[in-house]
Every structure is written in structure tokens, then in C-alpha cells.
Amino acid sequence: MNISYSWLTQFIDVDKTPDELDHILTSTGLEVDGIERVDLIPGGLSGVVIGTVLTCERHPDADKLSITTVDVGGEQPLNIVCGAPNVAAGQRVVVATVGATLHPKNGEPFAIKKAKIRGAASEGMLCAEDEIGLGESHAGIMVLTTDVPNGTPAATFFDLEADSRIEIGLTPNRADAASHLGVARDLRAVLDIPVKWPSVDAFAVASTDFTLQVRVEDAEACPRYTGLTMSGLTVSESPKWLKQRLLSIGLTPINNIVDVTNFVCHGLGQPMHAFDAAAITTGEVVVKTLPAGTLFTTLDGVERKLSATDLMICNGESDGMCIGGVFGGKTSGVSEKTTRIFLECAYFSPASIRKTAQHHGLKTDASFRYERGTDPNMPPFALKYAALLIQEVAGGSVTSDIVDIYPQPIADFRVPITYRNIDRLIGIQIDRERIIQILNALDIQTADLTESGFVALVPPYRVDVTREADVVEEILRIYGLDNVPLSPSLSANTLSEFPTTDVNQLQSRIGQVLAANGFVEAMSLSMTRPAYHDAIRASLPLTDVRLLNPLSDELSVMRQTMLFSVLEALVYNLNRRQRDLKLFEFGKVYGSSQVENESGTSSKKYHESPRLALAMVGDRAAENWLEKGQSIAFHDLKAAVHIVLASLRIQPTDQQPADPAQFQYGLTYTVNKKPVVTFGLVQPKLAKLADAKQAVYYADFDWALLIKRYSGKTSYVDVPRFPEVRRDLSLVIDKSVSFEQIQKLATQTERKLLRSINVFDVYEGSNLGNGKKAYAVSFTLQDATQTLTDAVIDKTMQRLMSQFEKELGAVIRK
Structure with a gap:
């Protein structure tokens, strides 16, 4: 909802600036989302003033130009070359001075600069009404009839003073504040300034000649x-x-x-x-x-x-x-x-x-x-x-x-109030007279006053104030949350069992880990567009949860995936020239399913699941004198995924390709056959649904499963006493063979000595043959009980090579 500062002052005499009102309104629950300067004419006629033409002579080298001197209130008159046919000495005119930018009715904005026109110096411009956006005429310069001083800003002369537009994020319950009068009412309660109602005393019925x-x-x-x-x-x-x-x-x-x-x-x-x-x-x-x-x-x-x-x-x-x-x-x-x-x-x-x-x-x-x-x-x-x-x-x-x-007038709401509950809910005792003063300032009258309480008479336009707790909230928001001191000792009147894992602390710790690795936290709405779900309907396991009273069609279903929420956050930042982005968000997804009851009928069951989402776009680091910027790649996201899993001490047991409906390529990590994270390059057609034109890398964690797998226990293994040994192999294999197959086969073949396996080079060329590729793979071997001998190492490597040749059809390059 937009509020004009100038319009607001017609309802209440506030001596606060718009920025000061920002804090006051937000503290009362009318959260200010932003304040914007409003110029009724683009640019606000900045640098445009009223002046007087002192002299006017024809340009010696141009029949249609005149050389004028113009007084604009400065120490010296300005020399201005003018092409208008109606310019003459003695006229009061509108002058655009050097540095001003004009926004004409037709055409692009242009800046006024010092210039030489046919050899004559020009230090400004005499303006027609269309050139400053005041009208359509371009027949000649504006000639004014006025006695204002030279140098008077044109915005002041034409009554075009800038206004401020206050954007308020109005919550659905505050229908009473959906107007300038409504905002003025809240300011009246806080600042103790009366509201000025417009007068209708002059209203009169002239006749009853036309009655319906x-x-x-x-x-x-x-x-x-x-x-x-x-x-x-x-x-x-x-x-x-x-x-x-x-x-x-x-x-x-x-x-x-x-x-x-x-x-x-x-x-x-x-x-x-x-x-x-x-x-x-x-x-x-x-x-x-x-x-x-x-x-x-x-x-x-x-x-x-x-x-x-x-x-x-x-x-x-x-x-x-x-x-x-x-x-x-x-x-x-x-x-x-x-x-x-x-x-x-x-x-x-x-x-x-x-x-x-x-x-x-x-x-x-x-x-x-x-x-x-x-x-x-x-x-x-x-x-x-x-x-x-x-x-x-x-x-x-x-x-x-x-x-x-009006057959049945709507009465005020009668709400019984006790001072005991006011003190209990607010946490401090507020002076009783102050309570009555606050309520009266909010048009809430009081009746049946006793030492223990009263009855609040709430006007029917306050549709959100119908219970005792609502009235107490009204008192508190005007009194000011900041005026309620914290107790020196906080306590609870219940004793609860706390789980071993503090979910909030764990979430905070992972957030800190991601922030330390360059990620920024995003927070988005849980409501989204149905069109997003329609694009991936076959991949969604549940049915949409639709809102009964959506705020708009764009926010009419609860999200089943956080992908599009994160995409919208990326696009919002990309549109503001923030091109290198790494975001993370903790949130929830929702869905419903049909369950059959014992009676044979079916009913809806609703599901809510916490998730963690990561997204990366742009370059991994800004370019500098030492190196050029490098675009984010799949393995940058994979590294971030491993950082999260390592921080939670979770080791994936298996991996499969990611869902091709959502990812152009990617992986799904599982633990005991349950997916814990899916990550990869988002399908471009899905990214475009949210207006994302860049390549977006996205990861989706099952946060509930991660919490369940997290034990919080720290384990320690002694640094091995005996050295590790590295051996390299060059394998020529079919392009269809993945590194995962090589890794699985290696660990199955050698469980005791093999510590790690890594690809450090990939080669594809015509000399290898059609459909072939070469992997350079390193193997790290180690025995925790003794130093490895050459014989043991050679025997282990020979066994590995034999399995690669037999199971994968690999050719070992020697």
C-alpha cells in the first residue's frame, strides 16, 4: 500500500520527516518497506529556474537564432542562444541552467551543457512547455506573467514540489489502516496529535428533481x-x-x-x-x-x-x-x-x-x-x-x-478486559490512565471501569480486535515494544525434554559454515505459482496444497520444491546487477496425499518437510589482475555439498544420476538407499520459467534426514605410523564407462589396502578409436600395521588391472 507524505499531512499535522515516520510506523505494526521520492515531472525540474530576458539580438550568422542575456539571479547574466520565434527582451521565462537534465514530453532526456552555437557562447536554454514536460506545445518558449524573483526554482513556481511515497507492507488483519486516514489514526495514538477530518458542513441537497x-x-x-x-x-x-x-x-x-x-x-x-x-x-x-x-x-x-x-x-x-x-x-x-x-x-x-x-x-x-x-x-x-x-x-x-x-446497525464489539491479563501478557505493569489514553486514541472507548478492569468498546472498523488478547496487543504496539525491558532472569513455567540434537543450533552452525564459504542466506515465501509445479508435475510425489484464500494467483499453492523460490531470489539479484551469487536457504516444502480410512473412505493427509537449498550462478570469484574470472562449474557445487555433509559427519553410501526432468545433469547421494541430496545443473527451460537466463547450479538437501543421521559424536583416528603409497594407471575405456563404476570395482577388489582413488586427467582423441576415452587414475595404498613392500604393491595393482580389463574391457596403457 502506498501513502503520500504530503497527502498524509492533510489528515494530521506531523512535524516528522518521512524517514522518521519510517521508524514510528514500523514500530506500530505498519511496516515500511521503502520510501521513494516522487517527482510529478521526471527529474523534478532540478536546475530549471525562472529568469528575465535582459537583451535579445539576432544572431549574425543565423537568421532563425537569437542571442540573449538572461538574469537568473546570479552575479552575472547568462548568455543563451535561442531559436524560438517569440523570444524578446523583458520577458519572464523558464531557464534550464548548465547541468540540468530535461525530460521532454516526446523524446529522450538530455543534459544542458555549455556550447558554442554558430560561434556564439550559450550557457543554458530557454524552454518551451513540452521541453520540460509541462505540456504539448512547442510553438515557442514559455512566457510567464509573474513577479517572483529571478532564480526561483521552476518546481516551486509551478507547485511541483517533490513528494515522498511511503510503501507500507500492510498485513491482512490491518484493514483499518488501508488509507491515509487509517495511517493518521495510528500516528495520532503514538504522537498525541489530533486527526483532521475533512469538513462536510457545506453539503446540501439542491433539489429532489432526480430521485431513484x-x-x-x-x-x-x-x-x-x-x-x-x-x-x-x-x-x-x-x-x-x-x-x-x-x-x-x-x-x-x-x-x-x-x-x-x-x-x-x-x-x-x-x-x-x-x-x-x-x-x-x-x-x-x-x-x-x-x-x-x-x-x-x-x-x-x-x-x-x-x-x-x-x-x-x-x-x-x-x-x-x-x-x-x-x-x-x-x-x-x-x-x-x-x-x-x-x-x-x-x-x-x-x-x-x-x-x-x-x-x-x-x-x-x-x-x-x-x-x-x-x-x-x-x-x-x-x-x-x-x-x-x-x-x-x-x-x-x-x-x-x-x-x-441500514436495517441492522452493526454495534461496537464489547470485549471484557482485566488489568491482570494486561500485565501478564505484556510483562510489565503500565499506568492505568496510560492504558485508557492509548485505547481512546485508537477510538476504543472504555466502559464499566473497576479496579480490576473494564469493558473495551471497539468500533466495528477494527475487525482485527475482537478478543482480550487483541486489545492488549493494541496497547502494547502503541506503548512500544522497545519500552518493555527484558527481565534479568528468564524462565519457563514448564519442564520439557530436549532432544540430544538441538535443531536450531545445528541449522545455525551449517549456516555459518556456508557463509564462511561465500554463501549468503535467502529467505522466501512458502507460497508459489501453480505453473512452476505444472512444469515438473511428473517428478512431484505429492499433490499441491492450494490456498483457500490466496493473496494472488501468483501465490496460490504451497511449494513442493524450493527450486523456484531460490530461482526467483537469484533473478531478483541478477536484475540488480549482482551477477556472481551463491545462496542458501533453510525452508519447508508441502504436499498432500489421499489416505484410505478404516471405513473405506479416503481423506487428505498433509505433509511438511524441512529442506536446505543451495544455488550458484556467475563466476566462482571476481576477476583480478592475477587471474581471469572463471564460471561456476558443477564441481564447485559438488564441493559445497561435500562441505555440508562433512560438517554433519555424513558419508554417502551410493549415488545415482539426478532426475533429468529437473537437472540437465547431476547426482543424487543416498545413505542406506534414502536420498539425502540431489544436485546439478538446472534444466534451462525450468530456469527460464523464473526468468533466469544464466546457467544455475542447484542442490536440494533433505534436512530432516540429515538431522536424523547426525549423531553429534566426534571420532578420532590416529595418524598412521606407516607411509601411504601412490600408483597411477592410464585406462582406455568405453565412453559409457563412468568413474563411479571404476571406483566401485576398485573398492570391491581391494578392501584392505586401498584408501582412495582419484581421476587426475581425462583424454579423448581420434587416436584412441571411436567411442573411447582415457582416464589417468591415481590409487593410494596403505597398511596400518606395516610398511608396504614392492611385492605387495605390485600384486595389488596387478589384481586391480586384471579386474578392470575383465569387467570394464579396459586397456591398460603402459
Whole structure:
């Protein structure tokens, strides 16, 4: 959610900077994700000032150029060559000084530099309105009528002062804060500054010449519905102040009527909708559901099939005009021809809106607020406020009384509170008067006060405060978590058995090991896109766990693999020019399966499994004067895998090729036939699903199995007293023979003396024959009880060579 700092100050007189508000809002639970400078014109007209043309003469070598001197408030006037036909001495003009960058309406930005034009020095530029992004005209320079001092910044003159956009990561429970007013309420509680409500005292009904009948058939889905009509309107472009407000939070202005409804929505948190009254041909607005399968075309031109539970705003009995609280219809929206409107402001059931928005896959500003819960007491006030604004920007007058259908008013929540529980949950005793002050500042009144507690009267717009613990949380977040000191001694009132392996400590230790080897920890959401799973469906052992109320289609299933979460983290960094990356993440994957009950029926069983993921992309190290950068290869990832396994004192017992559906090549290590890690080069087509264009190496550990195999015991073996011996062989073998086959055969042939085996060279060439390759392999032999003799060594090597020739068809090169 975006909040404009300038807009916010219209609701509360804060003397804090946006950066100071960052800390205050985050501490109250409205976490600030970022603060961005907003220039209503790109560049903010930095370096552009107001000046006066002192002299103007024709250029001696160019008929269409003029040489001017311009006073911009400096010690000396500027010499500027100008090609505009309307330039003249005495004019007040807009001047781009040297160093300024202009962002024209059409074309690329360009910087102003000192130059010589046909031999005449030029130290700036006199600007047309399109050259500074203020309009479309390029007929000549802008000539102003003003008495502001020379050197006045153009941004100040045109009222284009920069704003700050505060991005708040609004949690689903804080529907009350989904507006500038809502944020101001929290600041009021923390800073003890009153909120400034806009005045609606000037609202008046001019006449009742144009009255519509309104009927609500589904009061459960629409507990409150208000509306009025307005006539004599002129639909046009919004005034500058209104457009600036919407642009400051990232909205695109449409027209003055629609812009007012959006302004009220983001200002007060109350969605609204304006209908072209010409579309209400029956003279009656009916709030009802239509038969399932009814076709309805929304504002975006998409024809949708309605469900039987979709609440509709209808023209009479059957002609739908709007999906209530979600999206307007194409034929009833405000257009340039509109002169009369029906202005709607309602309170809809959150459950109804949530179901409809999910059914149609629509996420609008209105549904975002309605499905979380709006204020049922706000519609009449918001309706009057919007009507006054529409009169200001579009003319016209109110031509009907306000219709307010509210059969069962929603009462405040009554929540019994005891001071004992407040003290227990917070951990300290807060002054009782301070508690009441905090709650009152949050619009939570108190009744039935006694020495032991009170009853909190919570307004219905606080849909997240319905229990005693919720009220205590409100007190704590305003009082400040930082103001609660830690106890000198922490204790628990339960006695639990702790496992031998502390999982958290072990995870922390492995994280430190990976960090020491250049990896950076990533943390991602457990929700992901269904399309990712569809790409590897045959490799997934379980069924997707789908969310009943997803925040978006992109986050509608729980992940079954961490691959795509890590890929998205890589892409996020790669897009910000972080090209050499090594990431690790501890997380969980989820799935479901069908199990048969004793009664013969089946039910779903849900599974949750902890995993550890590694990912590498780019170069293993930055290039320097000593060596060039080398791209990460499979064995870099393999080394990292072995570091993790070695840190856990786990030795794989077998290996197989990795799943080709996910890896172009790779390995799966097993321990007692159970896979503990799969790693390799990710299939390019899977990487591209997350927009990763580089080669990505990925490892997936079964963290639960690793923890189970980890004993925590340290073993020590004495350094052998007798020396080891190395012997090398060059084996010419078929290309189909893998090193793993050579290794297995060697260890089976010589179990007592063979300590290790390693490939140190591979050769392929036409002189070996078709389908052949040569391995240079080293063998390390050692006897823990005595020094090896040449006879024993030769006998061992001969036995190995004989097996290689017999089992693998190898040719020993001598």
C-alpha cells in the first residue's frame, strides 16, 4: 500500500520527516518497506529556474537564432542562444541552467551543457512547455506573467514540489489502516496529535428533481447501502491538485468523477462507485444476485460468467451494472457524455466480496478493502465528502436526498478486559490512565471501569480486535515494544525434554559454515505459482496444497520444491546487477496425499518437510589482475555439498544420476538407499520459467534426514605410523564407462589396502578409436600395521588391472 507524505499531512499535522515516520510506523505494526521520492515531472525540474530576458539580438550568422542575456539571479547574466520565434527582451521565462537534465514530453532526456552555437557562447536554454514536460506545445518558449524573483526554482513556481511515497507492507488483519486516514489514526495514538477530518458542513441537497428508487434484496451480503444523485455535471480532465494526489501513490488519473471516487477510497479507506444515471433506465437500483451463468461485461471489456453468490448492482430486476464491491460494468461507467450520476457508497460483507473476487480472479482497490472489512459507519460521511469534491471539480448539484438502507446497525464489539491479563501478557505493569489514553486514541472507548478492569468498546472498523488478547496487543504496539525491558532472569513455567540434537543450533552452525564459504542466506515465501509445479508435475510425489484464500494467483499453492523460490531470489539479484551469487536457504516444502480410512473412505493427509537449498550462478570469484574470472562449474557445487555433509559427519553410501526432468545433469547421494541430496545443473527451460537466463547450479538437501543421521559424536583416528603409497594407471575405456563404476570395482577388489582413488586427467582423441576415452587414475595404498613392500604393491595393482580389463574391457596403457 502506498501513502503520500504530503497527502498524509492533510489528515494530521506531523512535524516528522518521512524517514522518521519510517521508524514510528514500523514500530506500530505498519511496516515500511521503502520510501521513494516522487517527482510529478521526471527529474523534478532540478536546475530549471525562472529568469528575465535582459537583451535579445539576432544572431549574425543565423537568421532563425537569437542571442540573449538572461538574469537568473546570479552575479552575472547568462548568455543563451535561442531559436524560438517569440523570444524578446523583458520577458519572464523558464531557464534550464548548465547541468540540468530535461525530460521532454516526446523524446529522450538530455543534459544542458555549455556550447558554442554558430560561434556564439550559450550557457543554458530557454524552454518551451513540452521541453520540460509541462505540456504539448512547442510553438515557442514559455512566457510567464509573474513577479517572483529571478532564480526561483521552476518546481516551486509551478507547485511541483517533490513528494515522498511511503510503501507500507500492510498485513491482512490491518484493514483499518488501508488509507491515509487509517495511517493518521495510528500516528495520532503514538504522537498525541489530533486527526483532521475533512469538513462536510457545506453539503446540501439542491433539489429532489432526480430521485431513484433503491432496493437491497440481499442484506446479508450488503448490510448497508447509501447513495445519491447529482446532475449538471461536466466530465473532463481532473484539476492539477487531484491528479497530483493520485499520481503520488502510483494511480493513473482517468476523469474528474472517477478520480474523486479513487481519491476518497485512498483518503478515507471507503471505496465508492459512480454510475452514469443514463444507464439506469428503469429508475430503480436493485442490490441482488443474478442466476448462475449470467454473462456480464466488466469495465476491462472482459465478458464474465457470474456465480449464484455474486452480489450485483442492477438496473431494475435483471440488468447488471456492477459486480458489487469488486468491478464496474462497461455500459454503466462514467464517460465524457455523462451529465448525471448515481453515486454509490456501501458496506459489503467481507466474506461475500472475498468469494466473488476469488471466483473471477479480480483484485481491485475496492475488493482489497471490502474483503478485509471496511467501516460500516463511514458511507454517509464519505458520500457527502465525495459529492462536495465532485461539485468542486465537475460542477453540478445534488438532486436527491441521501438513500441510507441500514436495517441492522452493526454495534461496537464489547470485549471484557482485566488489568491482570494486561500485565501478564505484556510483562510489565503500565499506568492505568496510560492504558485508557492509548485505547481512546485508537477510538476504543472504555466502559464499566473497576479496579480490576473494564469493558473495551471497539468500533466495528477494527475487525482485527475482537478478543482480550487483541486489545492488549493494541496497547502494547502503541506503548512500544522497545519500552518493555527484558527481565534479568528468564524462565519457563514448564519442564520439557530436549532432544540430544538441538535443531536450531545445528541449522545455525551449517549456516555459518556456508557463509564462511561465500554463501549468503535467502529467505522466501512458502507460497508459489501453480505453473512452476505444472512444469515438473511428473517428478512431484505429492499433490499441491492450494490456498483457500490466496493473496494472488501468483501465490496460490504451497511449494513442493524450493527450486523456484531460490530461482526467483537469484533473478531478483541478477536484475540488480549482482551477477556472481551463491545462496542458501533453510525452508519447508508441502504436499498432500489421499489416505484410505478404516471405513473405506479416503481423506487428505498433509505433509511438511524441512529442506536446505543451495544455488550458484556467475563466476566462482571476481576477476583480478592475477587471474581471469572463471564460471561456476558443477564441481564447485559438488564441493559445497561435500562441505555440508562433512560438517554433519555424513558419508554417502551410493549415488545415482539426478532426475533429468529437473537437472540437465547431476547426482543424487543416498545413505542406506534414502536420498539425502540431489544436485546439478538446472534444466534451462525450468530456469527460464523464473526468468533466469544464466546457467544455475542447484542442490536440494533433505534436512530432516540429515538431522536424523547426525549423531553429534566426534571420532578420532590416529595418524598412521606407516607411509601411504601412490600408483597411477592410464585406462582406455568405453565412453559409457563412468568413474563411479571404476571406483566401485576398485573398492570391491581391494578392501584392505586401498584408501582412495582419484581421476587426475581425462583424454579423448581420434587416436584412441571411436567411442573411447582415457582416464589417468591415481590409487593410494596403505597398511596400518606395516610398511608396504614392492611385492605387495605390485600384486595389488596387478589384481586391480586384471579386474578392470575383465569387467570394464579396459586397456591398460603402459
